Amino acid sequence: MAEIFVYIPHKDGVADDAALEMVAAARKIDADAPLTALVVGEGTDLEKVCEQAAGACAKVWKVSGEAFAYPNAEVIRKMLVNILPEKAVVLVAHDTFGMDLSPGLSVKLDVPFLSDVVDIEALEGSTLKIVRQEYGGAVSTRVACDIGDGVVINVRPGAFKAEDAAGAAGEVVDKSAEAGDLSCGRRFLEVVEAEVGDVDITKADVLVSIGRGIEDEENIEIAEELAEAMGAVVSCSRPIVDAKWMEKSRQVGTSGQTVKPKVYMALGISGSFQHLGGLKGSPFIIAVNKNPKAPIFQVADVGVVDDILEFVPELTEKIQEM
Amino acid sequence: MDILVCVKRVPDTAENEIEVNSDGTDIERDDLVYSVNEWDNYAVEEALQIRDKVGGSVTVISVGDEESEEVLRREMAMGADGGILLSDDAFEGSDGRGVAAILKAAAEQGNYDLILTGAMADDGAAQVGGMLAAMLDRPFASLVNHIEVVDDGKLKVGREIEGGNQEMNEIDLPCVLSIQTGINEPRYVGIRGIRKVASLEIPVRGAGDLGIDPSSVGAAGAKVKRLEYFVPDLGEGAEILEGSTEEVIEKLIEILKAQGGIK
Numbered sequence: 001m002a003e004i005f006v007y008i009p010h011k012d013g014v015a016d017d018a019a020l021e022m023v024a025a026a027r028k029i030d031a032d033a034p035l036t037a038l039v040v041g042e043g044t045d046l047e048k049v050c051e052q053a054a055g056a057c058a059k060v061w062k063v064s065g066e067a068f069a070y071p072n073a074e075v076i077r078k079m080l081v082n083i084l085p086e087k088a089v090v091l092v093a094h095d096t097f098g099m100d101l102s103p104g105l106s107v108k109l110d111v112p113f114l115s116d117v118v119d120i121e122a123l124e125g126s127t128l129k130i131v132r133q134e135y136g137g138a139v140s141t142r143v144a145c146d147i148g149d150g151v152v153i154n155v156r157p158g159a160f161k162a163e164d165a166a167g168a169a170g171e172v173v174d175k176s177a178e179a180g181d182l183s184c185g186r187r188f189l190e191v192v193e194a195e196v197g198d199v200d201i202t203k204a205d206v207l208v209s210i211g212r213g214i215e216d217e218e219n220i221e222i223a224e225e226l227a228e229a230m231g232a233v234v235s236c237s238r239p240i241v242d243a244k245w246m247e248k249s250r251q252v253g254t255s256g257q258t259v260k261p262k263v264y265m266a267l268g269i270s271g272s273f274q275h276l277g278g279l280k281g282s283p284f285i286i287a288v289n290k291n292p293k294a295p296i297f298q299v300a301d302v303g304v305v306d307d308i309l310e311f312v313p314e315l316t317e318k319i320q321e322m
Numbered sequence: 323m324d325i326l327v328c329v330k331r332v333p334d335t336a337e338n339e340i341e342v343n344s345d346g347t348d349i350e351r352d353d354l355v356y357s358v359n360e361w362d363n364y365a366v367e368e369a370l371q372i373r374d375k376v377g378g379s380v381t382v383i384s385v386g387d388e389e390s391e392e393v394l395r396r397e398m399a400m401g402a403d404g405g406i407l408l409s410d411d412a413f414e415g416s417d418g419r420g421v422a423a424i425l426k427a428a429a430e431q432g433n434y435d436l437i438l439t440g441a442m443a444d445d446g447a448a449q450v451g452g453m454l455a456a457m458l459d460r461p462f463a464s465l466v467n468h469i470e471v472v473d474d475g476k477l478k479v480g481r482e483i484e485g486g487n488q489e490m491n492e493i494d495l496p497c498v499l500s501i502q503t504g505i506n507e508p509r510y511v512g513i514r515g516i517r518k519v520a521s522l523e524i525p526v527r528g529a530g531d532l533g534i535d536p537s538s539v540g541a542a543g544a545k546v547k548r549l550e551y552f553v554p555d556l557g558e559g560a561e562i563l564e565g566s567t568e569e570v571i572e573k574l575i576e577i578l579k580a581q582g583g584i585k
Contacts, residue, residue, distance in 0.1 A: 103456070134551075186463060189490040293339055
């Protein structure tokens with residue numbers, strides 16, 4: 001088995017939760033394969049991340065430099081192509097950086113790419129069997145890939161249970177000098193922070209959240225009326241923001257806000273992993289959806305199979321009568 | 323600016339319940355309603371807006387069977403200047419890498435300043451744009467939710483990143499961008515618009531026309547192979563409240579009270 005490399009996502013000197021999840025995924029591929037953490041960045045924060053990575057991986061490759069102060073996937077891709085050995089198995093988190101980096105990296109390394117992997121089933125010879133999801137999580141697929149010549153695997157954040165740092169006391173190797181030519185046609189300028197909306201959904205104890213099932217902008221008021229009756233705040237899923245029906249600051253999900261309510265009422269929300277990624281702190285989830293096969297019912301505590309446009313006004317009325 | 327937009331015909335998840343077929347070899351495809359992949363539609367709209375601002379042309383392209391023609395025609399009704407269908411028995415069963423290789427061959431037959439794809443499609447892999455860019459040796463940015471033409475040589479693009487934040491980049495032309503939903507408001511296409519482009523010819527190109535070795539694409543060239551479709555089992559699942567609407571509401575209110583959901 002070739003070496004497994006885990007690209008460690010980090011911010012402000014702290015490795016992301018996805019880092020230890022990927023270590024767990026790597027062990028599921030081959031528990032005996034040598035494991036190397038790739039820690040890329042700049043400054044004193046990077047040393048802290050290296051220490052954390054060394055607790056979980058036998059080896060840490062540190063790549064430090066001004067060019068890596070912000071993770072520009074185009075720059076990092078060139079560096080990785082320069083430093084990675086042949087036949088490497090490379091694990092990257094399927095976040096907005098990994099989606100930017102990995103497809104192109106796989107082409108430049110001339111290896112297959114497995115995107116958004118949610119489970120690893122078996123390595124039989126050099127054939128790896130993994131599980132993915134399609135159609136927004138409505139169906140899963142079992143996928144096979146020969147990884148004998150290497151592979152790039154994007155691992156879905158949250159899909160694997162993080163392994164406790166095993167106290168690996170890994171050796172940190174500085175590979176910065178091997179980064180090579182990093183010239184590229186894309187230059188990072190700045191991060192524009194999300195606008196703060198009129199209501200802070202991240203502070204709400206009870207959220208009434210609407211999705212595509214609301215069908216029309218005019219129907220949003222039925223959710224607002226329910227929220228008012230319950231003393232809750234209205235939030236939404238991505239399609240509502242895409243349609244410009246609600247402000248981005250109301251969106252729950254990895255590309256929106258991370259919320260931690262006690263009760264989360266999902267109305268006409270199918271429950272994509274990007275949406276569920278914005279739900280933290282194990283809220284009590286109530287899902288109302290006319291499609292009994294909607295993925296949201298897999299994670300909800302209580303479900304109602306009904307059309308929200310008919311069900312919600314009746315529910316509101318009953319609560320108002322209380 | 324000459325812009326190529328890659329589009330895909332996919333089952334419309336808003337119109338269909340996607341289910342696994344009886345032997346687990348595919349989804350149940352009978353009676354499915356198909357449409358253009360949502361992300362791709364935003365990409366076409368963005369291309370049209372750029373063309374209308376700075377001039378040039380928009381060509382839509384798709385890898386698929388003859389039925390993909392209707393999707394190309396729909397995007398031409400939105401205002402695209404032309405369409406190209408990449409179709410060949412040898413292309414069937416391509417993995418993401420194969421699709422990108424087919425598009426690369428077609429892109430090289432034109433002279434495009436900008437190539438757009440949707441950020442992802444029905445299989446959720448979000449891979450073709452980035453692969454195509456690497457194959458063409460062009461700069462790439464994914465999840466693009468803002469494009470500004472700076473001059474003939476470069477664009478300013480925003481990427482959607484975690485937490486609703488936006489990462490701004492400058493990128494040299496020619497380049498490849500994958501487009502996130504919400505970047506614009508795609509225009510509506512009526513029956514009349516589609517009728518207007520009904521007689522326009524859409525050239526079809528196969529492996530031979532593109533100089534592609536048939537064994538390098540399609541099922542023969544695919545390194546990533548689907549073995550089986552199945553229904554995900556993510557846990558115990560929700561307790562579904564049964565009964566008349568009145569009974570369900572009564573139960574739900576009790577649960578809401580117990581969980582602190584009603585103040």
